[in-house]
Amino acid sequence: MINLLNRIDKYFLKIVTNITIKQANIFTTILILIFTAIFAYLLITENYNDYERALLNQESLHEKSLTPEEAYEQTQKKLKTLLIKNTIAILTLAFIIFGIMLSFSKIFITLIRKDMHAFLVFFQDTAHDEQVLNPDAIFFKEFKTMVGYANDMVDTISEQKRTLKELNLSLEDKVKEKTADLVLINKNLEEEKIFSQDLLHAQKEFLRYAVHETNTPLSVILTSIELFVMKNKKDRQLSKIEAAVKNIFNIYDDLSYLVKKDQIEYPKIAIELDSYLKSRLDFFKEVAEQSRIQFKYLPYTADVYIYFNETKLQRIVDNTITNAIKYTLADEIVCIALKREGSFLEISMGSKSKEIKNTDKIFDSFYREEKHREGFGIGLGLVKNICKEEGVLIVLDSTNKKTTFSYKFKMMGE
Structure with missing residues (x-):
């Protein structure tokens, strides 16, 4: 007998803990209908009994040979008493049904609040520490389904976090390698820059020296040509030499300007x-x-x-x-x-x-x-x-x- 009761209890708990909100509404509606039918049946039965008693009282009044006025008065009193009784019964039924509805509403609202509170605590804790929500702590089936999705979400986020952590570690290693390579490249570039600057400086110095040293011999050549022409007739070979020297002079002037243009006004x-x-x-x-x-x-x-x-x-x-x-x-x-x-x-x-x-x-x-x-x-x-x-x-x-x-x-x- 005890085993049977335990089985019935477990079965009932299994049904109750897998109930949906829709099923709970249907269950509440059916239960209220059942209570309403029972109380209506009891009220109808009581009214029928009162009706039979009223008929028996009327017959007994006729047997007592009361006057019609007396009989009418007696009947009115009975009917008023019956009306008051029926009114009280209807009000009682209405209050009972209201109480039942209010009780079930309170129960389901409490259960919904309990499930919502469980979700709230779950999300608060999961924000700081990865946790899963126990489905047995939830009453309604819809919320149990949400628990499954929430737990899957937590697992997915945890997996992504682990993947990101591994990726970050890998990226940090790569960044360190690239940074080391860049440092080496920058060092080499700096050395090349210094070398290029030294080379450019040496080139400018050489060009400046070459330009400076070229001026004197060119001037000497031109002066010598002019002196020679003053004393002797200019021949074709001398004209070629003079033309070549003047071309060199033009190149010299270009180089001289290039060397000095950034240094003098x-x-x-x-x-x-x-x-x-x-x-x-x-x-x-x-x-x-x-x-x-x-x-x-x-x-x-x-x-x-x-x-x-x-x-x-x-x-x-x-x-x-x-x-x-x-x-x-x-x-x-x-x-x-x-x-x-x-x-x-x-x-x-x-x-x-x-x-x-x-x-x-x-x-x-x-x-x-x-x-x-x-x-x-x-x-x-x-x-x-x-x-x-x-x-x-x-x-x-x-x-x-x-x-x-x-x-x-x-x-x-x-």
């Missing part, structure tokens, strides 16, 4: 362009003749001045002249013109030569369109930089018939 003075251009053309006349080229100069009708540095102007003019001599076809004329355009003075040098294909690159340092030609390709690069610094506009026009370099200077006083 170049003051501006008033320069009369017409006489200046004539002097530079006269200087390169021998060089042009050796290349079978003639100069044709078209001067401006009045004296015009620009406010400019003479060294920088010389680099612009000399490099453009030597470039024209180098690339103008033999037995052709280099036409040099000086003219005014509004508040600007324009120097243009044009001649028949091969068409320049890359007009955008021709002013880049070390660029040479014809590789077989002599030179370093630094002359026009210097011209471009000086014009950019001083606001001189460069215009280059090149076709298979003629190539013209033009420079627009701001006229002094405008």
Whole structure:
């Protein structure tokens, strides 16, 4: 008997602990209906018995030979008593049903609160320490299902945390390795930087020394040529030597400017362009003749001045002249013109030569369109930089018939 009761108890507990909220609502509704039916049955049975007793009392009143008024009065009293009794019974039934509903509602709300509190504690504890929630601590089946999902979530998060931890450890090792490599690379780069700076410094010093030492012998050669020409007639070989020395002088002037341009200031003075251009053309006349080229100069009708540095102007003019001599076809004329355009003075040098294909690159340092030609390709690069610094506009026009370099200077006083 005891074993049977234990089995029934376990079965009941198993059913109750697996109940859903929907099933609990249905169970409560059915239970209230059952109580309502029982109390209604009892009330109907009691009313029927009262009705039978009222009939028996009415018959007994007739037997006692009461008057109709007396019988009516007696019947009214009985009916009032029955009405009051039925009213009290209905109110009692209503309060009983309300009490049952309230009790079950309290029970289920308490159970829901218990399950919610279990979840709240679970999430609070899991935020600091990975834990799982025991399904047996939950009453309703829906919450038990949520427990399964929550525990799976905790397991997934724990696995991801372990994976991230292993990944972080691996990344830390890799970062340490890369950092060590970068430190070594930086050290090597620093050493290479120091070496490059030392090399660049040595190169500049060598160039400065070479430029300085070249000036004297070049001046001696030119002076000696001039003295020789004063005493003797200039022959072709001497003219070639003079032309070569003047070309070297132009290269020397370019290198000298490159060495000194960041170390000294170049003051501006008033320069009369017409006489200046004539002097530079006269200087390169021998060089042009050796290349079978003639100069044709078209001067401006009045004296015009620009406010400019003479060294920088010389680099612009000399490099453009030597470039024209180098690339103008033999037995052709280099036409040099000086003219005014509004508040600007324009120097243009044009001649028949091969068409320049890359007009955008021709002013880049070390660029040479014809590789077989002599030179370093630094002359026009210097011209471009000086014009950019001083606001001189460069215009280059090149076709298979003629190539013209033009420079627009701001006229002094405008």
